[in-house]
Amino acid sequence: MIGVNQPVAVAEKIVVVLPAYNEASVIGDVLCRIPPRIHDMSVTAVVIDDGSSDNTAEIARQNGALVFRHITNLGVGAATITGLRAAQHLNADVIVTMDSDGQHDPDEIQSLVRCLIEGPFDVVIGSRILSPQGMPFTRITANLLLNAVTFVVYRKIVSDSQSGFKAFSRSALSRMKLNASGYEICSEIIGELYRNDLRYKSLPVKAVYTTYSHAKGQHFLNGVNIILGLLMRLMRRV
């Protein structure tokens, strides 16, 4: 087991979790670009098909991923949690989460994993804000606003609280209690870093913005939903 006060050199298995909803047109390409091995560790891709109406699951299977399927659409948070639990079932030493719409570069999984192991850290967050080239101004502004809301709710400030590109050690993951269904999962993870006093690092990653990822990514209304969801959580705690 790696992570808090544990030797990290014994890590053997990396599981990459990709929550997916109607991503048939891009998921094959994303899966093909995930390296099969990193630093002598095996890499397994786990796709959570969140009730897609297209053949996302089939294409993911054809590209060598283990597929877990939600019978109906629950949201990216619920799909991520299913993926993280699946990774625990698979005895993963390092768990990486990333978007399946091609926004994250699979080549950067290696940097995240290396940073986690060499740190050693419990969680490494791929931060788009630290490398904002090509990132639309509206996205940067929205992310900074959501960082502020995350700080108000969870008392932890990080450079990119909404990043879906993260690496976790097994022990860090086992200490996290997650239950958000929607996009507020990212902020909830930041809250768990604070609650469990986990060691983390924000690592610059580049975000690939294509017409497709623009259309599939977080819209203005999603941002409003995240803020409302986080405020509801804050009120429940009061």
Added chain:
Amino acid sequence: MFLIVAKVFSILLAAIAISKSYVDLRARVESLQMFIFWVFTWTMIVLVALFPAIVDFLIASSRYGQTGLGTVFGMGLVFLFFIVYRVYVKMERVEQKLTKTIQELALKDRQNESRPRS
């Protein structure tokens, strides 16, 4: 003018609610008792909207004759917000249970798939 708009609005809302309830009754999604409850409730709401004097009459004929109309509607508002809160909490619980069930199902299905067939 505003009073007429308010009356038309309440009749419209009542018509939508009752027709939706009737459709659910026909589809056997809703019970007859529930349908009768909604028809009765919305009829009362429409009656109060059409003849607001009913509320004055009820207040005057009760032990609390001195109570103002504002107090009665204020209490009504508080009651409605309480119902909204209860519905929100229940909905949240049901949603969480549904999410957990679907997640368990996804993990279980995958385990069954991985198990070698004998």
